[in-house]
Amino acid sequence: MKVRLVHLVSMIALTAFFALHTAQAQSSPSSAPAASPATPSVAVQTAAPTPIPPAAPAPASSTISAGDTAWVLTASALVLLMTPGLAFFYGGLVRKKNVLSILMQCFIVICIITLQWAIFGYSLAFGPDVKGIIGNLDWAFLRHVGADPFPGYSGTIPHSVFMIFQAMFAVITPALILGAFAERMRFGAFCLFVILWATLVYDPVAHWVWGLGGFLSRADAAGNTVRGAADFAGGTVVHINAGVAALATALVLGKRVGAVSPPHNLPFAVLGAGLLWFGWFGFNAGSALGANGLAGNAFVTTHIATAAAGFGWVLCDWMYHRRATTLGVISGAVAGLVAITPACGFVSPMNAIWIGLGAALFCWIAVTFVKARFGYDDSLDAFGVHGIGGIWGALATGLFAEKAINGVNGLFYGDAGQFGLQVKAVLVTAVYSFVVSIVLLKVVDKVIGLRVSEHEERVGLDLTQHKEAGYTVLE
Amino acid sequence: MKYIIAVIQPDRLDPVLDLLEKKEIHLVTVSTVMGRGRQKGIATVYRSHREAGSLLRKVKLEIAVNDAFVDATVNAILEGARTGQIGDGKIFILDLPQCIRVRTGEKGGTAIG
Numbered sequence: 208m209k210v211r212l213v214h215l216v217s218m219i220a221l222t223a224f225f226a227l228h229t230a231q232a233q234s235s236p237s238s239a240p241a242a243s244p245a246t247p248s249v250a251v252q253t254a255a256p257t258p259i260p261p262a263a264p265a266p267a268s269s270t271i272s273a274g275d276t277a278w279v280l281t282a283s284a285l286v287l288l289m290t291p292g293l294a295f296f297y298g299g300l301v302r303k304k305n306v307l308s309i310l311m312q313c314f315i316v317i318c319i320i321t322l323q324w325a326i327f328g329y330s331l332a333f334g335p336d337v338k339g340i341i342g343n344l345d346w347a348f349l350r351h352v353g354a355d356p357f358p359g360y361s362g363t364i365p366h367s368v369f370m371i372f373q374a375m376f377a378v379i380t381p382a383l384i385l386g387a388f389a390e391r392m393r394f395g396a397f398c399l400f401v402i403l404w405a406t407l408v409y410d411p412v413a414h415w416v417w418g419l420g421g422f423l424s425r426a427d428a429a430g431n432t433v434r435g436a437a438d439f440a441g442g443t444v445v446h447i448n449a450g451v452a453a454l455a456t457a458l459v460l461g462k463r464v465g466a467v468s469p470p471h472n473l474p475f476a477v478l479g480a481g482l483l484w485f486g487w488f489g490f491n492a493g494s495a496l497g498a499n500g501l502a503g504n505a506f507v508t509t510h511i512a513t514a515a516a517g518f519g520w521v522l523c524d525w526m527y528h529r530r531a532t533t534l535g536v537i538s539g540a541v542a543g544l545v546a547i548t549p550a551c552g553f554v555s556p557m558n559a560i561w562i563g564l565g566a567a568l569f570c571w572i573a574v575t576f577v578k579a580r581f582g583y584d585d586s587l588d589a590f591g592v593h594g595i596g597g598i599w600g601a602l603a604t605g606l607f608a609e610k611a612i613n614g615v616n617g618l619f620y621g622d623a624g625q626f627g628l629q630v631k632a633v634l635v636t637a638v639y640s641f642v643v644s645i646v647l648l649k650v651v652d653k654v655i656g657l658r659v660s661e662h663e664e665r666v667g668l669d670l671t672q673h674k675e676a677g678y679t680v681l682e
Numbered sequence: 683m684k685y686i687i688a689v690i691q692p693d694r695l696d697p698v699l700d701l702l703e704k705k706e707i708h709l710v711t712v713s714t715v716m717g718r719g720r721q722k723g724i725a726t727v728y729r730s731h732r733e734a735g736s737l738l739r740k741v742k743l744e745i746a747v748n749d750a751f752v753d754a755t756v757n758a759i760l761e762g763a764r765t766g767q768i769g770d771g772k773i774f775i776l777d778l779p780q781c782i783r784v785r786t787g788e789k790g791g792t793a794i795g
Contacts, residue, residue, distance in 0.1 A: 467728070467731045469726060469728045469731075469733065470728060524727070528727045528732070530727065532727055534727075534728060534729060535729075538729065574729050574730055575729065575730045576730070578730055579730050588729060
């Protein structure tokens with residue numbers, strides 16, 4: 208095996224991290240988690256069942272709620288399921304010869320980003336604030352991230368649970384981008400780009416919007432609520448971020464060779480969309496960080512907006528193409544899910560209908576006309592759905608938010624300033640993501656080359672990048 | 683010996699095979715193909731992309747017969763596959779210089795049936 212620069216660099220980086228970790232562990236051992244769990248919901252049946260006393264020694268753990276913790280853990284698993292769901296949603300839309308490349312990119316993203324998150328990404332995104340821009344490395348290697356809650360983010364669930372919930376968001380965000388450059392990026396370049404993007408784009412933006420003291424955040428460094436951008440579950444941090452980066456990659460990589468090809472397996476795409484819808488309840492309702500009325504509101508608005516958006520897209524297709532298409536209903540549903548993401552914990556279920564219909568309309572227009580008009584090859588409409596949907600969702604939050612639901616009013620309920628904050632967050636994130644993504648792509652292109660050769664593209668990425676075939680032709 | 687290639691509508695395959703059975707013509711190779719004659723395709727839509735639909739699904743039958751059976755085969759196919767609409771398909775008859783049975787090595791006319 209030819210040892211390339213990228214192999215040397217990665218081996219050195221990994222060795223450095225683990226040397227650092229071992230040194231840290233020896234000099235200052237991480238806080239031993241002393242919390243005992245709160246009353247379990249299922250008591251072990253013994254001969255004389257006795258109620259198990261609620262949590263004991265460490266005072267911090269007495270604030271842990273079993274219901275909240277159980278829900279956030281479940282939600283974390285649901286959000287994880289979204290990434291394989293996305294893999295099939297995208298995988299069904301590409302050519303047969305490239306299906307594995309999509310599935311592989313999604314799965315490797317889970318592996319790479321999980322490690323990055325645990326080792327230093329979480330600390331950068333949510334750790335102690337540095338000038339409102341980024342977290343420091345106090346929590347690298349998950350130091351201080353154990354069974355005790357960190358009340359700044361949530362006093363009722365273990366810190367590790369909050370961290371792992373957020374990990375699933377960090378995982379799916381880069382996966383969304385790959386829809387834009389499907390069928391033409393080299394696998395090694397993809398891996399390198401994803402690590403750099405997570406560290407230099409996702410982690411900072413997450414910090415700005417969600418971190419304590421982030422300059423767009425609704426929480427200051429001490430954990431008090433302040434005025435800031437309202438993004439309940441990641442319209443800005445995840446969807447605008449990924450959607451705009453997707454546009455950047457489509458522009459830098461250029462168009463695919465050959466004519467546009469229809470989806471090779473729409474049933475896969477539908478299955479993927481179903482899994483996304485299911486998992487998104489964890490994404491949105493889980494962001495309430497509690498099993499409570501706010502989670503209920505988020506769940507309900509999510510479902511209603513998605514239903515409205517699916518229906519809305521179908522109406523658009525029916526009027527324009529004279530047919531209701533399957534791809535249309537699932538694209539609409541996903542657009543609705545994207546748009547309701549920042550809004551779900553701030554708006555009412557009835558206003559969620561407007562948000563869903565708006566998402567369907569704007570994304571349908573983006574996908575049907577704007578892409579063709581400007582000629583960029585966003586293969587799977589990652590920008591058209593996530594970018595545009597996310598922007599609409601963030602702005603819609605600034606229109607429809609109601610104080611009675613979660614303490615924020617939008618423009619329609621008297622707070623024009625909040626709408627202004629949404630606009631600011633959208634612009635800051637979009638510009639930053641776009642510019643830095645382009646820079647990172649250029650860097651990766653210089654280091655190992657971004658795009659496959661024309662011959663490799665014609666043969667297909669499954670064979671050329673992975674030496675595998677998704678479907679056996681002759682047995 | 684003749685080699686008959688027939689391209690027909692996919693839903694006419696069963697009627698054609700039934701009629702061939704009645705005429706004692708059992709040996710056939712069937713494949714699904716895409717093709718076009720003068721029949722207009724069905725347009726498909728994929729988000730912003732509209733395809734006019736130039737190729738259609740068809741079924742291809744390939745049958746090797748001795749000269750005496752050509753007419754019976756052709757008539758069976760015509761009767762089974764004809765719907766009267768554009769897109770019913772075509773039958774091609776080729777000369778077959780040699781035919782060999784793999785199991786026994788027989789050649790010629792006896793290898794066909």
